[in-house]
Each structure stands twice: as structure tokens, then as C-alpha cells.
Amino acid sequence: MWIPWKKTEMQYKTVNKNVQLVRRLLTAIIVLLVLFFSTDFSKKKIPKKKQIILISIDTLRGDHLSSYGYSRDTSPRLSQLVEDSVYYINAYANSSWTMPSHMSLLTGTLPSRHGVNSFWGTLPHERYPKLNSSLKNIAEILKARHIDTIKFALLPDELGFGKGFVKNYQYDPFFMDNGFNNVLQELENYKKKDFFLFIHTWMVHAPYSNCYFLEKEKISEEKKNYINNFRKLSPVKENLAEDFQRFLQENHLFNPDDCVTLYDSGIHYVDRYIGKIIDKTRQLGIYEELMLIVVSDHGEHFDEHYPNNFYSYHGKDFFEEFIKVPLIIKYPFKFNSGKVNHLVSLVDVFPTILDFYEFEIPGFVQGDSLLKPYPRRDRKYIISEAISEGSIEKKMIRIGDLKYIITMMAPSKSERVNWNLITRRRLFDLKNDPLEQRDLYPDLKFRRICIEFEKKLTRIIKNSAKSNVQRQKTTISKETIKQLKTLGYY
Numbered sequence: 079m080w081i082p083w084k085k086t087e088m089q090y091k092t093v094n095k096n097v098q099l100v101r102r103l104l105t106a107i108i109v110l111l112v113l114f115f116s117t118d119f120s121k122k123k124i125p126k127k128k129q130i131i132l133i134s135i136d137t138l139r140g141d142h143l144s145s146y147g148y149s150r151d152t153s154p155r156l157s158q159l160v161e162d163s164v165y166y167i168n169a170y171a172n173s174s175w176t177m178p179s180h181m182s183l184l185t186g187t188l189p190s191r192h193g194v195n196s197f198w199g200t201l202p203h204e205r206y207p208k209l210n211s212s213l214k215n216i217a218e219i220l221k222a223r224h225i226d227t228i229k230f231a232l233l234p235d236e237l238g239f240g241k242g243f244v245k246n247y248q249y250d251p252f253f254m255d256n257g258f259n260n261v262l263q264e265l266e267n268y269k270k271k272d273f274f275l276f277i278h279t280w281m282v283h284a285p286y287s288n289c290y291f292l293e294k295e296k297i298s299e300e301k302k303n304y305i306n307n308f309r310k311l312s313p314v315k316e317n318l319a320e321d322f323q324r325f326l327q328e329n330h331l332f333n334p335d336d337c338v339t340l341y342d343s344g345i346h347y348v349d350r351y352i353g354k355i356i357d358k359t360r361q362l363g364i365y366e367e368l369m370l371i372v373v374s375d376h377g378e379h380f381d382e383h384y385p386n387n388f389y390s391y392h393g394k395d396f397f398e399e400f401i402k403v404p405l406i407i408k409y410p411f412k413f414n415s416g417k418v419n420h421l422v423s424l425v426d427v428f429p430t431i432l433d434f435y436e437f438e439i440p441g442f443v444q445g446d447s448l449l450k451p452y453p454r455r456d457r458k459y460i461i462s463e464a465i466s467e468g469s470i471e472k473k474m475i476r477i478g479d480l481k482y483i484i485t486m487m488a489p490s491k492s493e494r495v496n497w498n499l500i501t502r503r504r505l506f507d508l509k510n511d512p513l514e515q516r517d518l519y520p521d522l523k524f525r526r527i528c529i530e531f532e533k534k535l536t537r538i539i540k541n542s543a544k545s546n547v548q549r550q551k552t553t554i555s556k557e558t559i560k561q562l563k564t565l566g567y568y
């Protein structure tokens with residue numbers, strides 16, 4: 079029987095014909111073996127204190143970071159952090175928008191298991207599916223281990239994001255300064271204790287109100303000040319992102335190139351704050367023992383696949399620009415470091431944290447600890463799931479270099495996927511077509527692969543959803559809805 083995920087091996091056989099490539103492959107294997115054997119997993123130095131900072135930079139594309147080789151120096155401080163860290167260059171989000179993706183990060187489960195996967199605005203506010211009550215998020219697990227848990231995030235507690243946090247700061251979603259002094263203060267407060275600090279920032283998300291990289295001649299100083307202070311001056315109000323879009327249109331900045339420039343400027347802005355956190359931990363003498371994780375929940379689309387969509391356009395699909403994210407993990411005492419090519423995803427973060435501290439990983443977790451020795455940590459597949467635009471549900475599986483995406487119509491307001499209503503199937507070969515311009519599905523040569531991928535995807539999702547048969551509903555408060563509307567959600 080032909081097994082699709084053996085394709086990688088088949089490709090290697092082809093590669094064997096090319097002596098030069100074989101040499102490269104052997105070199106890579108030697109490097110990996112040296113890395114593996116130089117890391118003594120059995121004698122890992124466990125820090126006396128368990129201090130963990132998890133930073134999620136919403137909407138951050140991995141390929142826009144300097145450490146990815148991006149043309150602009152968007153993230154000098156993250157580049158420094160990368161030198162002390164393991165840097166996963168093939169990390170994927172398990173969804174293409176904020177809520178399901180963050181819940182995957184915090185629970186180690188796929189959207190079909192945690193259940194927080196309904197598109198905003200499609201359901202009445204009292205019917206939003208919340209976190210499956212049989213699961214626990216990372217804060218609950220760590221709190222039970224007597225680790226103090228602190229959250230700086232605007233993610234709705236009603237959906238289960240606030241569970242397990244001893245301190246829960248709901249700070250201004252846009253202006254990082256407002257909550258930032260509290261972050262530094264809490265680091266000071268907890269420097270001698272065990273803590274888990276989760277920070278989520280929307281500063282890279284639209285409106286792209288930073289203009290660090292915008293050329294001088296583009297607009298006047300006065301208007302630059304307006305952009306830089308937009309979030310500070312604008313109160314939390316509905317459709318803030320749309321207001322800013324209008325400003326960009328009026329000033330001839332509403333085009334892909336300028337939006338990318340402003341987006342990159344937001345990355346530079348956040349990078350400075352990451353630097354402040356790192357400096358503070360060094361000043362407090364806790365940097366070495368600290369586990370510091372930087373990640374994003376999804377990327378952003380700038381006209382690559384959907385023409386004329388380059389402003390706050392994510393959640394709609396699974397092309398690389400939507401779901402490829404940075405993942406940087408600085409382990410205590412630089413336990414491990416270097417660039418890693420394996421496929422990993424957000425669900426792997428939760429078990430990795432627990433594994434490092436030798437805590438038991440709950441059975442519901444669907445990710446793998448990234449500390450598992452090679453090749454076990456070489457994940458065989460990546461799954462991403464999202465409901466976008468009301469009743470359209472998309473699911474993706476990547477195996478080796480192939481990515482298979484199905485689109486389904488959810489029959490009644492996103493309540494449940496109907497596998498019989500698949501309306502579109504697509505297959506992309508990332509090795510030969512990295513920009514995903516050529517859908518291979520219509521080519522009958524690939525039909526067998528598609529059938530096998532679909533079978534596997536179906537089996538994984540159905541299995542994943544088993545523990546979530548009874549979807550629990552919640553009511554979203556008016557205040558939360560108002561805050562989320564400022565971001566263009568709901």
C-alpha cells in the first residue's frame with residue numbers, strides 16, 4: 079500500500095542520485111547527531127526557580143523578522159535572543175486567527191478539541207463555544223504546581239482564557255506602554271518566586287500605526303506623529319482599524335508596499351519592548367534561569383494570494399503567509415540552542431514547558447514536547463483549522479513538503495463540520511512551489527495523494543473532536559465585544 083507520508087523517503091531516494099546533495103544531507107545528519115549527543119537529556123540542569131515568560135506577538139509573520147533574513151532590520155533584540163535560543167524556522171499556527179490559535183497554544187490541543195473555533199459575528203453573543211471543560215490550560219496546570227500565574231492579555235476570559243491566572247491584567251489592546259510598567263513591576267515582584275507570565279500584544283495587528291520605516295518624503299512630520307500616536311490618542315472604540323484605513327487612503331498610503339512598511343514598523347516597536355523585558359530580567363539576575371518563549375498566533379496576508387487584500391487580512395486561508403509563525407525558545411541555562419528545521423506547531427509549546435520541568439503532560443494534549451530526542455520530535459504532520467467568514471470552514475494538513483487544504487460549508491452557523499459538504503480541495507508542493515501558486519489537485523497524477531491526505535486529515539480531526547462532543551456555550555460581555563470590535567473582530 080502506498081503511504082503518502084513516506085513521500086519524504088522517496089524524495090530522499092531521488093536525492094541520493096545527486097552526490098552534492100548527499101554530501102549536504104550527510105553533513106546535516108552529522109550536525110544533528112552532534113547536537114543530539116552534545117545535549118545530555120538525562121543530566122539536564124533543572125533550575126531552582128521555575129520562571130517562565132510566554133510572549134505572543136499577534137499577527138507576526140516569521141519571515142518579517144531579521145533573524146529569518148528579512149531585508150529590514152525589524153527585530154534586532156529578537157535576533158540577540160535567538161543566539162541564546164532554539165529557533166524553529168518551520169513553526170506553524172494551528173489556526174489562522176486569534177482565538178482558536180491562542181487556545182491551541184495555551185492548551186496544547188487542536189481547535190476541533192478545545193472548541194474555541196467559531197467566527198466572530200456569526201453567532202449570537204450568548205452562544206460562543208468556550209474551552210472544553212474537560213481540558214485545562216497551561217496556567218491551571220502550573221498553578222496546581224504552586225507556580226504563580228500572571229496574564230497581560232486582551233483575550234476573552236469568557237472563552238476560558240482567564241482560567242488559572244492568579245493575576246489577570248486586561249490592558250489596553252493597542253498601546254503597549256499602558257500595561258508595560260506593570261509587566262516590569264511584576265517581574266520585580268516575582269523575581270524570587272516561581273512564576274508563569276503570559277503577555278499577548280496586538281501591536282503588530284492592524285491598525286498598523288507605527289511609521290519607523292516609512293521614508294521621510296512619504297508624509298509630513300505632523301502626519302507621522304498622528305500615526306505614531308494614533309493608538310494612544312484614540313479611545314477604545316468600534317471600527318478603529320477602519321478609521322485608520324480611511325486615514326491611509328486619504329494619504330495615499332493604502333497600498334501593499336506602504337502597508338508592509340507600517341506593519342514592519344510595528345514589529346520594530348514591539349521588538350524594543352521585548353528588549354526591555356530581557357534587560358529587566360538581566361538586571362534582576364533571573365535571565366539565565368528563565369524560560370522565555372516568543373511566538374505568534376498567525377501571520378498576515380499582503381496581496382500574495384487574494385488581490386487587493388493587504389490590510390488586516392488573516393483568518394481566511396492556510397497559505398504560508400497566514401500560518402507560518404516564529405517560535406523562539408530560550409531554555410534555562412541555554413540548555414539547548416540553534417536553528418531547527420523540523421515541522422513544529424503551537425500545540426507543541428504546552429508539552430515542551432511541562433516536559434522541561436519534568437511535570438506530567440496531560441493525556442488530552444495533542445502536541446509533542448520539542449525536547450524529545452531526534453527523530454521523535456520530527457513531527458510527521460501539521461494540522462491547522464479555521465472557520466472563516468461565517469459558515470466556511472477550512473482545514474489543512476501538511477506532510478513533508480505537501481500541503482492539502484479542504485474547504486467545507488458548515489451547515490448551520492458553524493455548529494459542526496459536515497464532511498459531505500467539501501466544496502474545494504487544494505494541494506501545494508512547497509518544495510517546488512514555495513509561493514503556492516500552483517494547485518496540484520486538478521492534476522489527476524496527484525489524485526491518489528489527495529485521497530490519502532484527506533483520509534488522514536479526516537481521521538485526525540474526527541478523533542480530535544471526540545472529547546468535544548458537547549460543545550459548551552458562553553456569553554460574551556458587552557465590554558469584551560466592544561474591545562474586540564476595535565480590532566475589527568465580531
Ligand SMILES: [Zn+2]
Pocket residue numbers: 136137175176177375376
Ligand atoms: Zn491574532
